[in-house]
Structures are given as structure tokens and as C-alpha cells.
Amino acid sequence: MRRTSIGSHTSITVHLDAGDLRQALCRDVLAGLGAVHKSLPPKWFYDERGSQLFDEITRLDEYYPTRRETEILQREAPTIARRTGATTLLELGSGTSTKTKLILDALMDAGTLAHIVPFDVCEAIVREALPVLAARYPGVQVDGVVGDFEQHLGLLEMGDHTLVAFLGGTIGNLSPVERSKFLRELADQMHSGDWLLLGTDLVKDPARLVAAYADAAGVTAAFNLNVLRVLNRELEGNLVLEHFGHVAQWRPEEQWIEMHLRSLRAQEARLDVLGLDLVFAAGEQLQTEISAKFTLASIENELSGAGLTLEEVFTDAAQDFAVSLAFKP
Numbered sequence: 015m016r017r018t019s020i021g022s023h024t025s026i027t028v029h030l031d032a033g034d035l036r037q038a039l040c041r042d043v044l045a046g047l048g049a050v051h052k053s054l055p056p057k058w059f060y061d062e063r064g065s066q067l068f069d070e071i072t073r074l075d076e077y078y079p080t081r082r083e084t085e086i087l088q089r090e091a092p093t094i095a096r097r098t099g100a101t102t103l104l105e106l107g108s109g110t111s112t113k114t115k116l117i118l119d120a121l122m123d124a125g126t127l128a129h130i131v132p133f134d135v136c137e138a139i140v141r142e143a144l145p146v147l148a149a150r151y152p153g154v155q156v157d158g159v160v161g162d163f164e165q166h167l168g169l170l171e172m173g174d175h176t177l178v179a180f181l182g183g184t185i186g187n188l189s190p191v192e193r194s195k196f197l198r199e200l201a202d203q204m205h206s207g208d209w210l211l212l213g214t215d216l217v218k219d220p221a222r223l224v225a226a227y228a229d230a231a232g233v234t235a236a237f238n239l240n241v242l243r244v245l246n247r248e249l250e251g252n253l254v255l256e257h258f259g260h261v262a263q264w265r266p267e268e269q270w271i272e273m274h275l276r277s278l279r280a281q282e283a284r285l286d287v288l289g290l291d292l293v294f295a296a297g298e299q300l301q302t303e304i305s306a307k308f309t310l311a312s313i314e315n316e317l318s319g320a321g322l323t324l325e326e327v328f329t330d331a332a333q334d335f336a337v338s339l340a341f342k343p
């Protein structure tokens with residue numbers, strides 16, 4: 015672990031440096047690409063380019079979740095600030111923290127905000143967010159953390175009166191088993207009276223769901239293919255991006271969207287760092303992401319299963335997206 019002060023009120027702590035990331039990537043690639051049904055965890059999309067592509071996705075016409083979540087936060091931020099009285103805002107999977115500024119502004123207006131902790135697996139995006147947050151909230155301590163929220167929650171020091179924000183529907187990228195483990199670990203880490211603000215996409219018309227993950231401009235396709243660039247760069251691979259196609263499918267029985275890369279031909283590739291030869295049959299699919307969709311009942315069940323008490327669920331006018339406020343009793 016490495017903590018570096020950047021300015022008088024700003025620091026960055028790196029739990030995952032380039033070497034750790036590469037080791038974790040090697041483990042995930044050996045397990046995921048060595049399996050009968052090939053898969054990779056979605057966190058590997060997010061190098062600097064992947065984070066920029068995700069930011070572009072959030073502005074696409076088809077990608078309604080960001081607009082809906084923004085609408086909810088714009089309306090409810092003052093209520094959330096008043097109810098929580100939070101002094102620390104810890105954001106998991108913070109990215110650019112764009113929407114989070116609505117909550118931060120409200121906490122600033124309420125006079126309670128003292129500490130902001132953006133936490134993300136992508137070091138470049140945390141480094142980009144820090145000066146922006148420090149300039150917007152003068153006098154507030156801004157401590158960025160580079161880590162994996164499936165691994166490093168136990169290393170977080172949570173002060174009293176913390177509001178944990180986990181926005182963008184990112185929790186849907188975890189499988190049900192991973193979600194329940196993650197929520198329990200998070201709840202264990204929180205102090206009594208701390209709050210969780212959780213953004214979740216809601217089950218809806220499959221055509222709209224699929225369109226949100228298969229936009230006409232092909233930005234999501236480029237984001238999906240970016241994982242192959244990451245493999246080529248980090249593991250000295252020779253995967254040819256043009257030989258894979260982007261697939262987004264709704265799985266009604268699982269209630270999630272799956273993203274895959276489909277091999278457009280029978281092909282072989284090699285990852286030199288691992289000495290790993292990959293064989294893809296024509297049409298074979300490599301799963302790169304799930305994005306689970308929720309109902310108001312399933313959100314409450316999962317939160318209560320982790321020992322958190324749901325205070326209120328806020329939705330947008332179209333009931334597309336939910337932002338849930340829960341506390342640790």
C-alpha cells in the first residue's frame with residue numbers, strides 16, 4: 015500500500031499498483047479463458063481508454079441509466095444530505111464522480127462535508143478526479159483510493175457519519191453470489207448509523223435494455239473490445255480486434271444483460287506473458303460483463319440480507335432507475 019500526498023488537502027492511496035494489477039489480470043485470464051465457457055470480469059475494461067469510453071457511453075441517447083440517475087439525484091440530493099448529515103462521502107467505482115457532485119454540493123450546502131474518498135480500480139481516473147474535486151470543494155480533504163472493491167474494502171478506514179455512494183448500477187456487474195458477499199463485507203465495514211446510497215437499474219422492456227448496451231454509434235462495442243487491447247498490451251497478446259463482434263443479450267431467467275465478444279471465425283491467439291495459447295471456434299462467445307436489473311423488492315431483499323435497513327427508494331418519473339438510501343442499524 016502506498017499513500018502519497020498530492021496537495022495540502024489531497025492524497026492518493028494505491029492498493030493495486032501496475033504489478034498487482036498484472037498479477038490479478040493473469041489470475042483472471044487463466045481462470046476465465048481456460049474455462050469451457052470463456053469469461054472475464056468487467057473490471058478489465060477500465061484502463062484509461064476504457065474509462066473514457068464509459069464516460070462517452072453515459073452521454074449516448076440509448077444509455078438512459080445515467081440521465082435517470084442524474085434526474086433522481088438532482089431532485090433528492092438535498093433530502094439525502096439532510097437525512098444522512100454525512101461528513102465523509104466514500105464513492106465506490108467512482109469514475110469521474112460527475113453525478114456524485116450533486117450529493118457533494120448538497121452536503122457542502124448543508125455544512126457537513128469534510129472528507130471525500132473516491133475509490134476506483136482505474137488509477138488514471140482517480141488521478142483525474144482528485145484535482146477536480148479538490149478545486150470544487152476547497153478545504154475538504156480529498157483522499158483517492160486505487161483498489162478493487164471486491165478485495166480492499168477491509169482496508170478502508172471509515173469515519174463516523176459516512177455516506178457510501180455506489181452509483182451507476184455498477185453493483186449489477188456482480189453475480190448474485192458476489193453481490194451478497196460484497197454487500198455483507200461493506201455492511202461489516204460500515205459503522206452503526208452510516209449510510210449507503212445505491213444506484214440500480216430496474217427491469218424493463220428488453221428492447222430498451224438491449225439498446226442501452228448496443229448503441230448505434232458503436233461506442234459500447236468499442237468499450238467491449240477494449241478488454242482485448244488490455245490483454246494485448248498487458249500480456250503481450252496478438253488478439254485481432256476485428257475478428258470479434260460485440261453482443262448484448264437479455265437473459266430473462268437471470269434478469270440481466272450479458273455482454274459477450276463473439277469470435278467471427280475459427281481462430282487462435284497467444285498471450286506471451288502467460289505462454290497461453292487461445293483457441294476460439296467460429297461463433298464462440300467470451301462473456302465480458304453481466305449487468306443485473308432489479309425490482310424494488312429484490313433491492314430491499316438484498317440490502318436486508320446484508321444487514322442494512324432500507325430507508326427510502328427514490329425513482330425517476332419513468333421508473334427506469336432506482337436510488338436506494340439504506341443505513342446500518
Ligand SMILES: C[S@@+](CC[C@H](N)C(=O)[O-])C[C@H]1O[C@@H](n2cnc3c(N)ncnc32)[C@H](O)[C@@H]1O
Binds near residue numbers: 056164183
Ligand atoms: C459502470 S462504471 C460507473 C462509473 C460511475 N460511478 C458512474 O456512475 O457513472 C463502473 C466504475 O467502477 C469501476 N470499477 C469496476 N470494477 C471495479 C472494482 N472491482 N473495484 C473498483 N472499481 C471498479 C470502473 O473503473 C468504473 O469507473
